[in-house]
Structure formats: structure tokens, C-alpha cells
Amino acid sequence: MNYPGCGANFQFIRDQQALLGQYSLLTAAILPWKLIFQKKKGVHMDVRLRCRALYYVWVSLCLVLFGTQARADHPGELQGFISGLYGGNGIFLPPAENIPQNIADAHVPHFTGPEQIAQLNALSSGVVSGTGVFSLNSTVTGITFDLSAGAPVRVEDSLGPLVAERAKTIGKGRLSFGFSYSSQEFDELDGEDLDSIQVTLIHQDCCAVGPPPIPPPDGQRTGFEQDTIILDIDLDVKQEVYALSANYGVTDNWDIGVVVPFVRVEAEAFSQATIVLAGDGSLFNGNPVHSFNPDPSAAISSTGGTESGLGDVILRTKYNFAGDNAGWDLAILGQVTLPTGDEDELLGTGETKFKGMFIASKTFGRITPHINIAYEAATSISELENYTYAVGVDARLSDRFTGGIDILGRSNPHIEDIGNDIVDLALSAKWNPFTNRNAPLTAFVSFPLNDDGLRPKVFWGVGIDYILN
16 A cells, blocks of 8 residues: 555665664664654655554564564573572582591582572572563553544543553544553562572581591481581562553443563572581591682572563453443453463463453542452462452643552462562653644552562653554
8 A cells, every 4th residue: 555755765664674673672663653753744644654654663663572582691591590509409519628538438518408499499489470570551541543533532531540450441443552661670589688698508418426427327417517508699680571562442342452572581690608617527637628629619609691582462351341320430351461471581471371350440520549459360370370459549630641649469379488468559650742642651660568579679661652643
């Protein structure tokens, strides 16, 4: 299909995106966005042309975000970056010097312990489970485009909540698109700083009571078996999510939508091991039985890296079954999360998840309170089962600006190793700075109100909802 004055422009877009797409997300999308927003003499930017330009935005973003395989700068799988410290099974020390050869041959200086390894695995599981959760912007916008009428339609109340859902739907034949970015750098796990975690490894029972202590083991740890190794662990975990979204009104009270996330995860672990001698029994001829000699660098271990790629794609639908005439707007939302992200690289959960949500909201002048209550289950992993809620209000502070405040909660009843009741306070804003453009800018920031689970001190995001006009 040809458009007056624009055929060459679109061919130019294709050529430039072929060159730039592999290098820059923003650069690849600049050209079609420019076509959408610009008004040139002699160029008729009708509805179909804007749809076509928006299509190229979508394609260019998808090419940049998902057109190549996931990138990693680490060996192995990112999922085991904590449990993989020192090889993943405790620490084996080299044979000590200046001790009888028969003892050196029989004594395996292995520091481990099922409880301690389980502690590392639990720490790893807590971090892994926490990185699979990211925020989604509400699909409600202040201005929508009616495809049947070919004209923009302005909503007279607020621009809608950002971190929660409102019961209103966008209306039959109306279409909205969005792009958002969110970032969280995790700082604490159950209130403990991730940069100062300590784990103590114990010596395996290898020998009978001496002197000299020689095999077989006697069921008790004595002498040098009482030595321990303390691991001082520093974790660095960061998650960024770039999300493309679309929402379409099938009927006046039924919406369907899709969210396609691109996820970038940084997960690194650094550990410094220190041997703690139990006393004189830890010495042989004045020399410690356990040490990192002749290679002190073996006391240090680091794992992890950076991974990026497609996350878990989300399909959503919302049905409003009671409008304002019933007193409150009431709706139900259904959501299916597909396992399109790489579970081993922390880009997804590896599970298909099903979510159902009840939504209630009502507008009182400039203020709209809203309540969300949801339950989510996975196909096979019970730890992914969760209950969530959001209680808040958004207020139309001006025709162009809406602010909101929400209390957000999530509970995972089957998680036992870490805290499973998370409560956050979220502040959000939507602002449309354009006089003749329907593109509200969005932003939110949330703070933890308790210590449970893997938490950032601040979780924030920005975005834009583009509605054709």
C-alpha cells in the first residue's frame, strides 16, 4: 500500500534499521517515531499512515530486542551463580605441608555440610525467585483512538492508575500501544544486606580421636575437624525490563492485550573465604593443618555475569461486567504468562502461569479509588503460586496530569526458605505534555514497607502510552 509522500520515507526506514537495529534500541525506533509526530507540508498523515508508521516502530523494536539470540558474558547458567561458588560443593583444600604422608593421604580437607550447602542453595533460590517478578503498567489511558470513527476520544476523568488496574475498559474499536522501562537493583534478602552475607562451612568428619587423628571417622568432630571456613559473600543483582504492550477494545466492555518484555539481568557473586582455626588441635608440628597454601587466591571465588533476551510474554483480557450505573465499576482480568524466557538465565520462570484478578474502581469527581485482588498459579511449580493485591487512589490534578498512590502486596504461601509476604508503597504519575499528541508519559517509584523477600530499596520505571490521533 502506498501513501502520498511517504513511500520513500518507509523504504529509508527499512534501510536504516537494517544498519542500526543491531546496535541501538532507541536509534532504530527514532525514524518511524519522527514520522508519527511530525507534520510536514504536502504529507498527508492520515489514520492508515500513522498505523503503518506505528507498525514500523513495533517491528524495529522487536528486531532490536528479540531479533538476536540472548547475549551472555558468563560461562554456564546464570541461575546457579550463588550455589556455584567454589565449584558448588563446598571447599576442598590442598594437602597440608609438614604432616605425615599417611595422614595427608587419608585426610580429605573438605569443608562443606548439608545444612551449609542448603543455606547457599536457599540463598540462590531466594534471589532467583525474586528476579522473576516485574511491574506492568496499567492499560488504562486518558486518550484513546477510535478506529471506527477515525478520531481521538478524550477521557474526561483521570489518565488512570499506573501500577494497578482500573475496571474501565478502553471501548470498542479503540487501540493503544505502550513502551516502558523499569529497573530494580536488589539490596536485601529478608532484611539482610546482599553485600554482607556470611555462610560458615564445617569440616567433614574424617578421622577418629587421636593422637594422631587418622581415619576412619568416629561420628564426632574433634581436633582439626572443628576448624571452620567463613564465607563473606557480596551479591550484585540487577534487573531491567523493556516492555512493549498493546491493548484493543473488542467491545465496549471487553479488552484484549499483550505484553512482550525484554529482560536484562546482572547477577554476580563474590566470596572471600577465611579459615578459622579451632585451637591447638588445628596445628601439627606448629603448622596449621588447613590453609590455602600454596595458592592463597583459591580463597576467592566469583561467579555470574550478564544475560539479556526475551522474557515471559503475557496475554491479557479484561471484562467490565458492571459500570458506573451499578455504583462501582467492576471487572475481571485474566492473564496467561507464557514460558518464553530462558529460565536457566533468569529471563523467565520456565512455567506457564495463569492469573485471575477482581477489579473495582469508582470516580468521585477528580479522584478514583481502586482495588485489585488476584490469584496466580503455575502449571507445576507450587512456589510460583501467589496472591496479590493493590489498594490505592489516582487523582486528576489537572487535565494533563494524574498522580497516584498505592499499597501493593504479594504473598507466596509455598515459599519457606525466605520471607513470602511483600508489601510496597508505590507513587505514580501520568502526564501528557503534548497539545495535539496523545502520548502520556508515565513514571512510578515504589519502596518496600517490610523486609520479606528479595527487595530493592527503590524500584522505578518510566514509559509512554501512544494513542493514534
